[in-house]
Amino acid sequence: MKRAQVFRLSMAHPGDLSALEKLIVGGTVRASDVVAIIGKTEGNGGVNDFTRGYFTQTLMALLSVHLGKPASQLIKEIPCVLSGGTEGVMSPHYSVFCISDDPAATRQYPKALAIGTAFAPVAVENVGRRAHVESVATAVRQAIDNAGIEKLEDVHFVQVKCPCVTVARASAAIAAGKPPRTTDPNRSMAFARAAGAFGVALALDEIKPDRFNDDSLLADFTIQSPRASISSGVEVESNEVIVLGNSPAWGGxxxxxxxxxxxxxxxxxxxxxxxxxxxxxxxxxxxxxxxxxxxxxxxxxxxxxxxxxxxxxxxxxxxxxxxxxxxxxxxxxxxxxxxxxxxxxxxxxxxxxxxxxxxxxxxxxxxxxxx
Amino acid sequence: MKRAQVFRLSMAHPGDLSALEKLIVGGTVRASDVVAIIGKTEGNGGVNDFTRGYFTQTLMALLSVHLGKPASQLIKEIPCVLSGGTEGVMSPHYSVFCISDDPAATRQYPKALAIGTAFAPVAVENVGRRAHVESVATAVRQAIDNAGIEKLEDVHFVQVKCPCVTVARASAAIAAGKPPRTTDPNRSMAFARAAGAFGVALALDEIKPDRFNDDSLLADFTIQSPRASISSGVEVESNEVIVLGNSPAWGGxxxxxxxxxxxxxxxxxxxxxxxxxxxxxxxxxxxxxxxxxxxxxxxxxxxxxxxxxxxxxxxxxxxxxxxxxxxxxxxxxxxxxxxxxxxxxxxxxxxxxxxxxxxxxxxxxxxxxxx
Amino acid sequence: MKRAQVFRLSMAHPGDLSALEKLIVGGTVRASDVVAIIGKTEGNGGVNDFTRGYFTQTLMALLSVHLGKPASQLIKEIPCVLSGGTEGVMSPHYSVFCISDDPAATRQYPKALAIGTAFAPVAVENVGRRAHVESVATAVRQAIDNAGIEKLEDVHFVQVKCPCVTVARASAAIAAGKPPRTTDPNRSMAFARAAGAFGVALALDEIKPDRFNDDSLLADFTIQSPRASISSGVEVESNEVIVLGNSPAWGGxxxxxxxxxxxxxxxxxxxxxxxxxxxxxxxxxxxxxxxxxxxxxxxxxxxxxxxxxxxxxxxxxxxxxxxxxxxxxxxxxxxxxxxxxxxxxxxxxxxxxxxxxxxxxxxxxxxxxxx
Amino acid sequence: MKRAQVFRLSMAHPGDLSALEKLIVGGTVRASDVVAIIGKTEGNGGVNDFTRGYFTQTLMALLSVHLGKPASQLIKEIPCVLSGGTEGVMSPHYSVFCISDDPAATRQYPKALAIGTAFAPVAVENVGRRAHVESVATAVRQAIDNAGIEKLEDVHFVQVKCPCVTVARASAAIAAGKPPRTTDPNRSMAFARAAGAFGVALALDEIKPDRFNDDSLLADFTIQSPRASISSGVEVESNEVIVLGNSPAWGGxxxxxxxxxxxxxxxxxxxxxxxxxxxxxxxxxxxxxxxxxxxxxxxxxxxxxxxxxxxxxxxxxxxxxxxxxxxxxxxxxxxxxxxxxxxxxxxxxxxxxxxxxxxxxxxxxxxxxxx
Missing domain, CATH: 3.30.1330.160 (Cyanuric acid hydrolase/Barbituras, RU C)
Known part of the structure; x- marks a missing residue:
């Protein structure tokens, strides 16, 4: 029986993964059980927030050592969703989501936390457009399957991290004859988040496919998903999806x-x-x-x-x-x-x-x- | 019998006093009853926050018209305590404190809000030093008297706005052979606030005069006043004091x-x-x-x-x-x-x-x- | 013969017009000769920069005293173009443009500085659209006439300050069924500046009327005026135009x-x-x-x-x-x-x-x- | 004969060392020749600027691969001096300083660029104090020796990167009974830079050892070194020194x-x-x-x-x-x-x-x- 665990750990700075390292070295966490990370780093949360990339690089290097896989591969397997900006009383921290498989385990509660993940690439020119929405929806469905959640109502939180357009990426896309929806980086982050939310709503049957088009994004705010949490950042080039729900099939x-x-x-x-x-x-x-x-x-x-x-x-x-x-x-x-x-x-x-x-x-x- | 009233009004920008003007013109507020203002303007709250000066200039011009007194005199009679910075969900607004004297009024409640105000100048070279503390204490005592509050325990809130040192003022003071405690504007605002808090604590008998010296400010944090609220800003040159408490002698x-x-x-x-x-x-x-x-x-x-x-x-x-x-x-x-x-x-x-x-x-x- | 003078004055803060006051009181500047102001105040230059409004209010109050006209009228007669933001080595200052008429004056140089001004209102829903461009062009032509400059090549600098859309103004316009071109305040400032530049180019015969439409603004950057200087700010509701050029008809x-x-x-x-x-x-x-x-x-x-x-x-x-x-x-x-x-x-x-x-x-x- | 080379390279973001990697892979740069890096990353240059740490981590990982040494050792051998903040027209880039030893080389010019480096640890409680100054001076003398520069007048630029105090480090030091000179991170960066400059001046015989004490730092500005360039940052715990000068003993x-x-x-x-x-x-x-x-x-x-x-x-x-x-x-x-x-x-x-x-x-x- 699968069991989900969540370890909430503090960091001294965005390159400090020592708390996780200690848990791995000490045997509390098995590196191969780590399936996703959601965390807050102390950047500004904008296009020029590199605390997310710094953390991710450090995380993947750490896991690489313990798993014997190259970091460049791990980054395509383990969603690492970071939101920059610990304004006010927030404390920089990260939650490590682990799945262990214990054949001897028995169910303790009617339902328990279930986790599923998925990845889906998106091209710069598609960011914030229907193609983006659909790529997210596909990935979310795949993550739900992957989590073994049978009823959509048991999904409680879908985190998606979407790529965005930087000035450099926009210039490259324009040069290639594939203009992005916007060349303004902050605006592109907003479009990317909108596409992510539409994608989640589509996957969870909250909206119908014919209910929207490109113009609905950032315009028709009656369309919403109460279970979508979307981030966007310069450091990813694929949509990264984490589905969190409850399931009778999971222990813990x-x-x-x-x-x-x-x-x-x-x-x-x-x-x-x-x-x-x-x-x-x-x-x-x-x-x-x-x-x-x-x-x-x-x-x-x-x-x-x-x-x-x-x-x-x-x-x-x-x-x-x-x-x-x-x-x-x-x-x-x-x-x-x-x-x-x-x-x-x-x-x-x-x-x-x-x-x-x-x-x-x-x-x-x-x-x-x-x- | 005196009666205190508080009108909480919104502003469209720091120079917008139209809500108060409307109340005065409509007869709800008598301009001569206005004794103090406490408000939040949408600046940054730092040395270079001019929203406070802008609001104050506009307020005094408005009252000047209705009272037939020059603004330059009113500014020395009516404390206008503004805190810059409406971060997050805060909404720019100001509370107008009024005192009316109604000979026919009778007491409705055992105690009611009582208000007293006072002013006390402080030189740039004294900002954040004992002389500053004592000038604040004297002004607070005067404001308590002025409010007719007999028991110190009935004082609930003492607002003081203190002057601070800007780079220009510091240079002038140094040239005059009277160096300020610090030439760093942000640091001088902190020292000024500390002096204000010590002054309130002294006036309210919360600390004894021999309990502190210049070095205690911003250092000995066991010294505190739970009823002091101190601001500091570039736009004032005197300590401005508002005492708020309850008194059986007041109606309302x-x-x-x-x-x-x-x-x-x-x-x-x-x-x-x-x-x-x-x-x-x-x-x-x-x-x-x-x-x-x-x-x-x-x-x-x-x-x-x-x-x-x-x-x-x-x-x-x-x-x-x-x-x-x-x-x-x-x-x-x-x-x-x-x-x-x-x-x-x-x-x-x-x-x-x-x-x-x-x-x-x-x-x-x-x-x-x-x- | 008309003569233009420019007084460049420093300010201690955005509400400090003491340098101009001194010149007026001392007789160096006649208040009635002041036709325009161009200055830099120490705000952030964005939508929430109130240093411009603060300076303007103080200026108009000063001139009102000396001219015996209400400030509310002066503000519609004397363009006061302020750009917020004195980043780095810039020093807050303002240039006072004066025109005096001296019947006894004779020409000293082949050409001398000539100044003309004009005002033109623009509705929020027109900001950044063709109607805005045309209102600017009309005002620029009027200011050139007003300056008595005969050849367009003698115009060297056209300053226009345009209104922009704030969140509050946008909401009001939408409620009135007249949606603005954008509800994003920073973006609206950009559209307003574009409209101003197109208006100047049109007035100076640098572009033809059929060369552009609404979509050209902020898109077709081959359209430009090398003599246009456009600001945009929350504190104005009319386009304010100042034309500066040289003319044989002027002394000085x-x-x-x-x-x-x-x-x-x-x-x-x-x-x-x-x-x-x-x-x-x-x-x-x-x-x-x-x-x-x-x-x-x-x-x-x-x-x-x-x-x-x-x-x-x-x-x-x-x-x-x-x-x-x-x-x-x-x-x-x-x-x-x-x-x-x-x-x-x-x-x-x-x-x-x-x-x-x-x-x-x-x-x-x-x-x-x-x- | 030793020869110094400098490669100025651009980066797409603070974790992008691809330009250097390309030079190493292509054979233009020998990884073992790299002795120092000086660069500008696009952070804010303050205490919470993590672009420097991110770049450094990436650099050391890259060199580690090519040199077969652990990054943790390289970081103590190769000064990587980064200044955060590419305000305005600055472009993020880094200069790679290389020394190659070519027995066949002959002198082409009377003098050529010579490079020397050194490291010296400093404890948090010493930051900005005389002990800090002396540790820098010792390291600078060592780097001059190391460069083989014989005359002090041939030294033209001494770069030192000094550690500073963060809120966390300050708390730890206080807990250990060793209070730092200041607990204000930005102020500690200033003290660290002052100590670095004094150390360079001392090593270059620009000032005498009895000319200053702890109180001179950030106070007596007649003390200065026209050849010192000091940075301070949260990411280093040792002083890192790079001496640049000219020498007849060097080729290139x-x-x-x-x-x-x-x-x-x-x-x-x-x-x-x-x-x-x-x-x-x-x-x-x-x-x-x-x-x-x-x-x-x-x-x-x-x-x-x-x-x-x-x-x-x-x-x-x-x-x-x-x-x-x-x-x-x-x-x-x-x-x-x-x-x-x-x-x-x-x-x-x-x-x-x-x-x-x-x-x-x-x-x-x-x-x-x-x-």
Whole structure:
């Protein structure tokens, strides 16, 4: 029986994988069990954020040593989804997702955390277009299969990391007669995230294939997936997919739940997802329950209409601080205050991921000691 | 009998006082009743934040028209305390504090909000030194008298805006043979805030005069005032003091309460101060109680030890975003999430103001409809 | 005979007009002679740069006192073109353009500086569209007439300040059923600058009316005006136009010249414009010639192809510092190094203004003492 | 006879060493000849700039493959001095310094470029103190010996990269009872650079050992070395020293020269150093001479008195952009405009390195084809 484990580890800087190395060397983690990484590094989260590439290079070098495979191959097998930017109270950390196969294991809980992954390439000229959406959808379906999740309703969180267009890539594409959708790197990241969200929605049957075209991306915000979490970054050239859900076919004590956040002030959504896992915040999660929490995953977005509950915000008009850095810092302040821990994954750029102007939260917690 | 009122108003930009103008023209606010302003403008909160000066100039010009006094005189009579930086979900707004004297009024509640103000000049070379501390203490005592608050325990919030040193002022002072404590503008703002906090603590009998010397500022963090809120800015040359407390001698329906925040994740402090005012967040303040809240005032600080509850934060090591902008965004995200409103005053630079690495929160609410 | 004068004045902060006040009070400048201001304030130059509004409010209040006209009227008569952002070696300053009429004056030089101004409103929904281009062209023609410049070749510099779209204005326009060309404030500033440049080119007969349509803006960079300098900002709602040229009908000793800069490294363009005015940099302008220089006006642009002379630059991929702040700082470093003075007007956003990836430089100098 | 070569290479991102790899694989560079690297990466140059660590990790991995030595050893043998921040027109690049020993070589020019390197550890608690100064001086003397330069006047450029204090390191040192000079990371970088400059001045006999004490660092700016170039960064724990000079004992066609820059506008210093190498800028270096230039190394500093030639600058008062980023962008704009190439090393933080408020420039050029 397969069993999923999640190790949430801290880093001293983006090239510091010593915590994972210690677990591998000490025998707690088997290098070959590592199937995915989701983490927050301390960059700016934008096009020129190289903390993600630095971390990934270091990770793959470490795994390469222990697995005896070249890093260049591992990078195509193990999704490493990093969101740059630990604004405010967030703490740089990474969650290592492992799958072990224990023939002797028996089921302890009705359902337990199940994990599946997949990769799909996308060309620069397709970024943010229908071809991109479809490549994501295919990869998500493949990851669901791979996880052995039978019901789509048991999927709670689909993380996709999409490539984006840099000035250099755009120039090359134009020279090759294949102009990208936009040459503005920050805009291309937004289109890539939109395509990822549409792809997840398509794979999860949340929208129909004829419901959208290229123009719907970043325009028709009624289209959304409340379970999609999309990042985009300069360091990847393929879509990387991680599906997280619950399944009766898996052992282990972890379970995942998710909730929508209707806007950036929706503390209720945070309480809801915790309640779903049997955790009562009062108003903060008590210490013994904090220890049950293995991973907190949040997507959020500065409301593009320029106000929140009728009051003007200034995130979109700020030339000094990128709007995504603003919203990550604010929502992380809220969520970390409820869970009492800064090691949370809060990622901006939630276009089409959850309600417009809001986002989503997923939490993985142990069922052991629950109540 | 005197009665305090607080009008919380939004602005479209730092030079937009149209909301106040409308209230004055419409007769809701009498210009001569305005005694103080506390607000958040959308600058960066640093030395080069001119949104505060812009707002102040516009405000004084408006009051000048209605009061028939020159703006240059009003600016020495009406404290206008602005904190720059509406990071994340914060909404630019200002609270207008008014005192009206109604001989026919009778007491409705055992105690009600009382307001006192005072001004005290400080020379550039004294900024962040004992002479600065003492000038603040004297002004605070004067403002308490002025408010008619008899017990020091009834003081809940003392706002002081202190001058700081700019590169230009520092050069002038050095040329005059009176070197300032530091020539680094950001550092001088920190020293000024420390002096302000020490001054409040001295005036409120929280510390004894022989307990500290110049070296204690920004060094001995066991010295703190849980009721001090200090700002510093390039646009003022005097300490400006606003004392807020409760008094049986005042009419009106407002009351103020305060609580400490032990660190940036202390959501409990937020719930406590609300509970003190009879407001139950569940987890968010219900809409009818949101309407009772007149003003939310928060001070916070990036933990200088570099971690929060054992987990590293990156605010102090960030060359791109000033640490105060980080912490304001995070704590505002938390507090706004609980009260359901982005119109909150969250100000960074809480050195010696509440617990080290934490800060304080004060809320003014109507007692009408309370439970 | 009309005579143009230019006073280049420093400011201690964006609300400091004391240098102009002193000149007016001392009789050097007659308030009624002031026809335009061009200056650099120390904001960020973006949508949330309020230093421009602050300066303008202070200027108009000052002139209002001396002219006995309301500021609200003056603001519609005197173009006040401010570019925010004094990156690097630039020094905050403003040039006051004055016209005096001296019946007794006689011509000293074949041609002398001539100034004309005009205003033209533009609706939010028209920003960055053909209607915007045409409103600019009409205003430029009117300003040329107003300056009495007969030959278009004698026009050397046309400054236009255009309104842009903020999140708030965009929402209002959408609500009114008149969607703006873009809701992204930074993008709208770019479209506004493009429209301004097209308008100048049209007025100066550099392009024909059928040569472009809405889609040409920010797309067809073969269309450009080597004499257009366009700014855009949140604080104006009309196009404000200042035409600077030379004319035999004007007295005084000032003359203007201009040159294109082919890219951000084109030091040759700087030497050329100086040579045109009889000033030889060797490699820096000698002190006695520095004193002849009355005003230096530069437009520049980060090369959108991502490289300069074959080497990659990083301005467009930087999430921390806006690309316009990057290029202003670099080009100002070059120009200030040649002229030996940081009081230069260097403004970013040179789309369609001079060669693609480059820009333009205009200098006004006294002909007295020339060689 | 030993021969020095310098290869100036571009990178697509901080982890891109493909240009060097190509030269090694193609046989142009022998991996064992590489003795030092000086480069500019596209980070922010501050404490949280990880582009330097990323580049270094990638470089050492590459050399490790070709040299068959572990990267952990190479990092202690090959100084890799990176300055983060390619503001404005600067292009990310790195110069690879190689020494080859050719028994058959004969001297072509009276003197040619000579290179020496050395390493010296420094503890966190010593950073910015006399012990730090002395450790640097010892290492510089060792590198001069190592280069075989006999006369101190033949040393033209001494690059030192010093460790600094991060919040984490400071906390560890304090816990160990060894408090660092400062716990403010940016301030510790400044102290480290000062110690490096003092160490170079000491080694080059520019100052006497009794001329200074701990308090002189960052205070007595009459102490300076016109040949010191000091960087500081979070990624090194030893002082890394590279000495560049000319020597009759070396073959090859390269030669180095240096000049002081009296302030940030000193274009004359740039022309001087070029003239010293027989290169005449007119006003830009002609293309055939551009090709002779192998490396341009510049240090600069925002004038701490707040003005340049009597005009206020705003670099030190800017909360949004670090002052070092400002000055690098400006000075790079000037130097790149003269040499016609953005691949220049411009590093901020020039405290005690050249004239106060100014800095230094060194250029390495081929003597072949000179005139």
């Amino acid at each position: 004590d972890l379970r995942i739940a998710h909730a929508s956040m209707s806007d950036a002030l929706d503390i209720g959504g945070v309480f809801d997802v915790l309640a779903d896992l049997g955790i009562k915040a009062n108003p903060q999660v008590p210490v013994r329950d904090t220890e049950r929490i293995a991973c907190v995953l949040v997507k959020c977005e500065p409301d593009r209409r320029g106000n929140i509950r009728g009051h003007r915000h200034t995130m979109l008009d700020d030339t000094d601080i990128n709007a995504q850095r603003h919203i990550r810092g604010a929502v992380a302040g809220l969520v970390a205050g409820v869970v009492g821990d800064g090691r949370i994954f809060v990622s901006g750029g939630a276009e089409h991921q959850g309600p417009d102007g809001g986002g989503l939260i997923a939490v993985i917690a142990s069922q052991r000691g629950g109540h | 329906d407002l009351r103020i309460a305060h609580a400490s925040m032990s660190d940036a994740l202390d959501i409990g402090g937020v719930f406590d101060v609300l509970a003190d005012l009879g407001i139950k967040a569940n987890p968010q303040v219900p809409v009818r109680d949101t309407e009772r809240i007149a003003c939310v005032l928060v001070k916070c600080e990036p933990d200088r030890r570099g971690n929060i509850r054992g987990h590293r934060h990156t605010m102090l090591d960030d060359t791109d975003i000033n640490a105060q902008r980080h912490i304001r965004g995070a704590v505002a995200g938390l507090v706004a999430g609980v009260v359901g409103d982005g119109r909150i005053f969250v100000s960074g630079g809480a050195e010696h103001q509440g617990p080290d690495g934490g800060g304080l929160i004060a809320v003014i609410a109507s007692q009408r409809g309370g439970h | 000793d000032l003359r203007i010249a201009h040159a294109s800069m082919s890219d951000a490294l084109d030091i040759g363009g700087v030497f050329d414009v100086l040579a045109d005015l009889g000033i030889k940099a060797n490699p820096q302008v000698p002190v006695r010639d520095t004193e002849r220089i009355a005003c230096v006006l530069v437009k520049c642009e980060p090369d959108r192809r991502g490289n300069i002379r074959g080497h990659r630059h990083t301005m467009l991929d930087d999430t921390d510092i806006n690309a316009q702040r990057h290029i202003r700082g670099a080009v100002a470093g070059l120009v200030a190094g040649v002229v030996g003075d940081g009081r230069i007007f260097v403004s970013g956003g040179a789309e369609h203004q001079g060669p693609d990836g480059g820009g333009l430089i205009a200098v006004i100098a006294s002909q007295r003492g020339g060689h | 066609d390269l030669r180095i020269a240096h000049a002081s820059m009296s302030d940030a506008l000193d274009i004359g210093g740039v022309f001087d150093v070029l003239a010293d190498l027989g290169i005449k800028a007119n006003p830009q270096v002609p293309v055939r001479d551009t090709e002779r230039i192998a490396c341009v190394l510049v240090k600069c500093e925002p004038d701490r008195r707040g003005n340049i030639r009597g005009h206020r600058h705003t670099m030190l008062d800017d909360t949004d952009i670090n002052a070092q980023r400002h000055i690098r962008g400006a000075v790079a704009g000037l130097v790149a405009g003269v040499v016609g190439d953005g691949r220049i090393f411009v590093s901020g933080g020039a405290e005690h390195q050249g004239p106060d408020g100014g800095g230094l420039i060194a250029v390495i050029a081929s003597q072949r084809g000179g005139h």
